[in-house]
Amino acid sequence: MKAIVNVYLKEGVLDPQGKAVHHALGSLGFNGVNDVRIGKQIVVDLDAEDVAAAEEEVKKMCETLLANTVIEDYNIEIVQ
Amino acid sequence: MNVTVLQFPGTNCEYDTRYAFERLAQKVTIVWHEETVIPANTDLVVVPGGFSYGDYLRSGAIARFSPVMQAVRSYADNGGYVLGICNGFQILLESHLLPGAMKRNENLHFVSKHHWLKVENNDNRFLRRCEVGEKLHIPIAHAEGNYFIEKEVLKELWDNGQVLLTYCDEAGNPANPNGSVDAIAGICNKQKNVFGLMPHPERAMETILGSEDGVKMLEGFLI
Numbered sequence: 001m002k003a004i005v006n007v008y009l010k011e012g013v014l015d016p017q018g019k020a021v022h023h024a025l026g027s028l029g030f031n032g033v034n035d036v037r038i039g040k041q042i043v044v045d046l047d048a049e050d051v052a053a054a055e056e057e058v059k060k061m062c063e064t065l066l067a068n069t070v071i072e073d074y075n076i077e078i079v080q
Numbered sequence: 081m082n083v084t085v086l087q088f089p090g091t092n093c094e095y096d097t098r099y100a101f102e103r104l105a106q107k108v109t110i111v112w113h114e115e116t117v118i119p120a121n122t123d124l125v126v127v128p129g130g131f132s133y134g135d136y137l138r139s140g141a142i143a144r145f146s147p148v149m150q151a152v153r154s155y156a157d158n159g160g161y162v163l164g165i166c167n168g169f170q171i172l173l174e175s176h177l178l179p180g181a182m183k184r185n186e187n188l189h190f191v192s193k194h195h196w197l198k199v200e201n202n203d204n205r206f207l208r209r210c211e212v213g214e215k216l217h218i219p220i221a222h223a224e225g226n227y228f229i230e231k232e233v234l235k236e237l238w239d240n241g242q243v244l245l246t247y248c249d250e251a252g253n254p255a256n257p258n259g260s261v262d263a264i265a266g267i268c269n270k271q272k273n274v275f276g277l278m279p280h281p282e283r284a285m286e287t288i289l290g291s292e293d294g295v296k297m298l299e300g301f302l303i
Contacts, residue, residue, distance in 0.1 A: 009183070013228060016184050016259065065145070068138055068174065070181040071228055 001048050003058040004077045007067045008039035042066055051078045081106045081303050084122040086152070086168075088113040088143045093129035093165065093282065100282035100298055101126075113146040124161045124301045125152055127168030129221075129280060139182060139224045140170035149175055161205060161301060162274045166222055169266075169276035178269055178276045179237070180229035186259025190223040194290055195257055197265050197279060198248040201241045204272045209296040215252055216245075216293040218279040220265075225278040227260035227267075234261055242267050245277055 009015045015037050022036040044061065048054035058076050067074040083101045087094045087110050098108040109119055113132075118125060132143035143149065149171070156162050156177055164172040172178045185191060194217050199210045210216070229237065237243050245266035249255040256263040258278075266277030281294030 013183070014186075014259070016186050016188055016226065020188055065137070065141065068141065068181050070230075071183060 001046055001051070001054045002079045003044040003046060003054060004079060005042040005044060005058060005062060005066055005074055006039055006077075007042065007062075007072050007074045008037055009071055010073050013071050054078050081123045081301065082119065082121045083108045083124045083126060083301075084119055085110050085126045085128055086113060086148055087111065087128075088130070088132035088146060088171075090132045090134055091128055091130035091167070093167075093280065096280075097126050097128045097165070097282045100285050100294065103285055104295070104299060104302065106302070111148060113143065113148045116147045116151055118148075118151045118155050118160075122155070122160065123303060124163060125155060127152070127162065127164040127171050128282075129166030129168060132167055132171060135167075135224075138174065139167060140172075140174040143167075143171045144174040153177065156269075156274050159271070159273055163206065163301070164274075164276040165280055165282065166225075166278055169278055170224065172274060172276045177274050178267060179233055180227055180267070182224045183226040183228055183259075184224055185222070185226050185257075188223075190221070191225070191257050192219075192221040193257075194218065194284075195220045195279065196248050196250055196252075196255070197245045198252060200243045200246055203241055204244065204268055204275070204300075206268065206275045206300045207244055207297065208300045210300075213252070215248065215250070216297070217284065217291040218281055218293055218297075219283045219290070220257060220279045222258070222278055225258040225260065227258075227264045227278075229261060237267060238262075240270055242270065242272075244268055244275070245279070
C-alpha cells in the first residue's frame with residue numbers, strides 16, 4: 001500500500017517560497033494568480049491490514065516526524 | 081566547568097565551539113550522537129551548529145530522535161543548562177525543548193554576515209554578563225532562521241522574559257535579516273535553563289576575527 005502525504009505551511013503562516021513563486025508568475029504575465037503555496041510530498045510504501053490501518057499509521061508518522069505541526073498541516077491519501 | 085558539545089552527522093561547528101570554551105579555560109568533551117548518556121559531571125550541554133542529517137525533511141527534524149537527544153531531554157528536565165546554536169537551536173525547537181519553529185528565510189537567501197543583536201533580557205544564566213539594550217556584533221549564517229510562533233505564545237514569551245535577543249542595526253533600530261517574528265534571534269524556555277539562538281557567539285571570540293562580543297555571552301555559563 002502507498003500513502004501520499006502532502007505537507008504545507010498552515011494557512012496564516014507566511015510561505016516565503018510560495019510568495020516568491022507568486023511574484024515570479026506575475027512577472028511572467030500570469031496575472032490571475034491569487035495565491036501560491038509550496039509544500040512537499042512524501043510517498044510512503046508500507047504494509048498494512050487495510051486502508052484505515054494504513055491511514056492511522058501514517059497519521060502517527062506525520063504527528064511525530066513528517067510534519068512539524070507548529071507550522072505545518074498535512075493530508076494523507078492512501079493508494080493501493 | 082565541564083562543557084559537553086554534541087556531534088551529529090553533518091555537525092560542523094563542534095570544533096569552533098570547543099575552541100571557544102577552551103579559550104575561556106573550560107574543559108570540553110565532544111559527544112557523538114549515538115551516546116545514550118551525557119557525561120556525569122557536565123555543567124553545560126551545547127548543541128552546536130551545522131547541518132545535522134543534511135537538513136533532510138526539516139532542519140533538526142531527524143537529529144531530534146538521536147539517542148543522545150533523549151539524554152539531553154532528561155538532563156534539561158532535571159534543570160541542566162543546554163545551549164543550542166544555529167542548527168542546535170533548530171534541533172531544540174524540533175525537540176520541543178524550546179517553543180516555536182523555523183521557516184525558510186523571508187528572502188530565501190542563505191544569510192552569512194556579522195549582524196547586530198540587541199540584548200532584550202539578562203535575567204538568565206546565559207546573558208547575565210550583558211546589559212539590557214546592549215548591542216552585540218555576532219556572525220549569523222543560516223537559510224532557515226525565520227522564527228515563527230503563534231501570537232498568543234509570542235506574548236507569553238515576552239511577558240516571561242524568554243525573548244533574549246533581537247536583530248537590530250548598529251544604531252539599535254530594528255533590522256530583520258530573515259523575517260523572524262519581532263526580529264527574534266534568541267530565546268529560552270520558561271524555566272530559563274534551555275537557550276537557543278541563531279547567531280554564532282563561538283565565532284566571535286577575538287577581535288582579529290571581527291568581534292569578541294561572543295566572549296561575554298558564553299562567559300555567562302561559567303561557574
